[in-house]
Amino acid sequence: MLSDAPTLHVHDLTVPLGGRSVVRHVALDVRPGEFVTVLGGNGSGKSTLVRAATGLLPHTSGEVRLFGTPVADFRDWHRIGYVPQRPSAASGVPATVREIVTAGRLSRRRLLRPLRHADKAAVQAALTSVDLADRAGESVAELSGGQQQRVLIARALATEPDLLVLDEPTAGVDLEHQQLLARVLAAHAARGVAIVLVAHELGPLARLIDRVVVLRDGRVTFDGTPDAEAAAFAHSHDQHHPLDPNSGGARAVVLGPGWQAGERR
Template sequence: MTQSTRPAGERCHLPVVSLDNVSFHYEQRLVIEQLNFHILQRDFVGLIGSNGAGKTTLLRMIVGLLKPDEGEVRLFGTPLSKFRDWERIGYVPQKNAFNPLFPATVREVVTSGLYGRKKLFRPIGRDDKKKVDDALHALSIEELADRRIGRLSGGQQQRVFLARALVNGPELLILDEPTVGIDSETQEHFFHMIRHMHQRHNITFLMVSHDLDMMHAYLGYEPAQTSGKLKFYVKHTHEPDNCAETNLAHSLRDLRLAGEPAAAR
């Protein structure tokens, strides 16, 4: 039975990320040891750990930027070495991975999210331009489209990077410290937005954050699993009614009209 023909409730239990006996060393130091963890469709997983615990390392392994020393990573049931459907994944790296002097406009940054690893340098067509316009509008940054990314505030930049990650309508969204360097009000708006996305859309979330209050408020206080210094907090959304795919851009516009600010500061 293919995914499209499964009952909605059954689709919500499909594995999105599978980590089997994964270990990783960094310069002879064991960072992650024999990690076994599985993320199901529509899960929201919060990853918490002290500095050096391996949080970013784990995310980089999941998106194929690092290879585990032992064990296997699978995405949507496919071993990472054979996985090619990278457009199914949106990734927002740490803000310090971005060079603020990079000479690109907001529109160019969001458009770059359309270039999957197998679509590099392909022409941008009418449908792609509409995807970019929808992402800009949904994240309330259309008025910033021609601004240089390095001249924006921290909150505005994070909206741009989130729009870039969402432009292809990913099924898995990975966020590495998305609220670092932005003010508390903007952080609250950001969490409100991603909670809305999780509750109403067929998107699986994996997020690293040091904002324990916000994480615990949504995911609870007891980790579902602990591995070394890593703690995994999980919120399942497996009700059949919550599995239907909806129009993300339309829904985020509804959220904006319901009170989200036009642009986080």
């Protein structure tokens, strides 16, 4: 399942923002099927890290490779699904949920061609997986903040990516739908999709995660399994699901039948 090149390779990365290095000498490799969460407080550089990793921000030193290709030369954008951090999915003109999710297919569509059957099917599947299929014809501006976040997630899923990058995707999403999202992401990870999730706190996603990377002042202060992180920092966010601390097979544990049973409480 693992290819030679990591899905995402970040080496000695420094990213300036407004004349200050917000990310400093960060290293991070993410492999197919791996579920990595980047945690950190406000201003820790976690969003800046993923924005540089997706080519949205330039870096001054270090290296970012996507599927083995330096980010500046990367062209296979249909392999990446991105959920930007934004308060709303709406813009100045009304747009339906389906119209916005369909934008997730653009990296796979040729210019001036109508939507193919595969495009429509992927959009429908993405809508269904975030539980918004019955709202597809509604204007996003008329949905709640949490529902709008799910629209943005569906847009990234509709791309059918090999790498999913989600920047605080669960802000405002209710607990029930956070659990739904956890199941959806777990299913993608099980199929070999690499997932990088930027989060403030983990919630229901905690038990799906292989690795936690903690940033503070732009530097990695921790990189390991969630329970090791919990032990090291005595944080409270995953104490309700003890995992084997020395397990390299943490993913097998969390993605096995156990996570589902745990999920339903």
